[in-house]
Amino acid sequence: MNANRYTKSAAAFARAKAVLPGGVNSPVRSCKAVGRDPIFIASATGPYVNDIDGNRYIDYVGSYGPAILGHAPPEVVEAVKKAAEKGFSFGMPTEAESELAELVIDAVESVEVVRFVNSGTEAVMSAIRLARAATGRSKIIKCTGCYHGHSDSLLVQAGSGATTLGVPSSPGVPASITSHTLLVPYNDVHAMAHAFDQHGADSGGIACIVIEPIAGNMGCVPPADGYLQALRQLCDRHNALLIFDEVMTGFRVALGGAQSIYNVTPDLTCLGKVIGGGLPCAAYGGREDLMRQVAPDGPMYQAGTLSGNPLAMAAGIATMKLLREGSVYKTLEHHSRLLQDGLTMAAQAAGVSLSVTRVGSMICPFFRKAAPTNYEEATTSDTKAFGSFFRHMLDSGIALPPSQYETWFVSATHDEDVIQETVTAATEAMKQLHS
Ligand code: PLP
Numbered sequence: 001m002n003a004n005r006y007t008k009s010a011a012a013f014a015r016a017k018a019v020l021p022g023g024v025n026s027p028v029r030s031c032k033a034v035g036r037d038p039i040f041i042a043s044a045t046g047p048y049v050n051d052i053d054g055n056r057y058i059d060y061v062g063s064y065g066p067a068i069l070g071h072a073p074p075e076v077v078e079a080v081k082k083a084a085e086k087g088f089s090f091g092m093p094t095e096a097e098s099e100l101a102e103l104v105i106d107a108v109e110s111v112e113v114v115r116f117v118n119s120g121t122e123a124v125m126s127a128i129r130l131a132r133a134a135t136g137r138s139k140i141i142k143c144t145g146c147y148h149g150h151s152d153s154l155l156v157q158a159g160s161g162a163t164t165l166g167v168p169s170s171p172g173v174p175a176s177i178t179s180h181t182l183l184v185p186y187n188d189v190h191a192m193a194h195a196f197d198q199h200g201a202d203s204g205g206i207a208c209i210v211i212e213p214i215a216g217n218m219g220c221v222p223p224a225d226g227y228l229q230a231l232r233q234l235c236d237r238h239n240a241l242l243i244f245d246e247v248m249t250g251f252r253v254a255l256g257g258a259q260s261i262y263n264v265t266p267d268l269t270c271l272g273k274v275i276g277g278g279l280p281c282a283a284y285g286g287r288e289d290l291m292r293q294v295a296p297d298g299p300m301y302q303a304g305t306l307s308g309n310p311l312a313m314a315a316g317i318a319t320m321k322l323l324r325e326g327s328v329y330k331t332l333e334h335h336s337r338l339l340q341d342g343l344t345m346a347a348q349a350a351g352v353s354l355s356v357t358r359v360g361s362m363i364c365p366f367f368r369k370a371a372p373t374n375y376e377e378a379t380t381s382d383t384k385a386f387g388s389f390f391r392h393m394l395d396s397g398i399a400l401p402p403s404q405y406e407t408w409f410v411s412a413t414h415d416e417d418v419i420q421e422t423v424t425a426a427t428e429a430m431k432q433l434h435s
Pocket of ligand 1: 064118119120121122124147148149150212216217245246247248272273282
């Protein structure tokens, strides 16, 4: 590492550490998992981020998903500027909220009515409250290694055994809350069926399954053939609700989300990231009979001072309109495939064990021989090799998510030249892993 390259970032991090826990406002940004300090960002356009030392990087963090059109697309910038000139937040309804709602409902087939919130965490927390309200049951099932935000019921880790009652994964989360969360391995239909058998479907039983239809928070792990269909059937059989957490996959893998690719209809869908075009916005929506139970149509309470914020709505509308036009998803598929193939070949040339998973523009090189199918397998990846690869790539001007277990995001502005530059850097970085 050439320390001179990062002197301003180093000073900024020292300053930040004095006033922010770990110097950051979200733990992954601290780069602890890859054994270095973060770079501080000054600006970003298209596929690039620029740090405060004046270094430019090709970016695959993509703000952890929102930047599907690249950074600061001119149309979205213009829309936000125009909205800002009219005021930032009113606490009273605007027409933009209905416009974005109509675009979302048009794009995602299972969503008939939608409620906007400010973060993915809020979206999933609220959808679970609705599932509990609608079924009168308390338990929920989630998969180990799926991340659904940091609300109490979802900050759980597995105990021992295939189907386990959750135990808190953070101090401050009462065990009495996570005891309502059952954990099963991803891609394991039998474990899911077993959870239903064990914990019943009557009062106090299972309200819902909440799942990332494509797991994106253990690296990118696609669902096995028929897995999501089997979950739909299990929920139907036990009168439980199926919640797809499409905060990452929604508008990312297809305009209609993962549910349109795998052809499975959830009862409720959580959306985030892309929906706000980079501004804080998320949503939950689904079947009308369920969504009408949300206040003030119904008794399930959920609210938000900044929900449906006009700037976020403007960014979301402009983003959605661009996604509906032209061939964005075809371009993303083409360039993401080039990256997948390039990384695979770079590893082969260097004799490095690597398996690159991908769905559309979500991509993850796992430093292990075979593609993992669940969290347990994912965690046997060589994280030391990833850390070293990450650091080489950063020094070569490529910004990757700073953990083996994060998905990389390709944007519509990552063209063939940008991908080629990335693959060239990766080929060098792979060679250095053995030196
Ligand atoms: N659900 C999924 C699938 C996510 O990937 C994330 C965040 O990465 C969340 C929920 C939480 O979203 P937020 O960070 O906006 O609260």
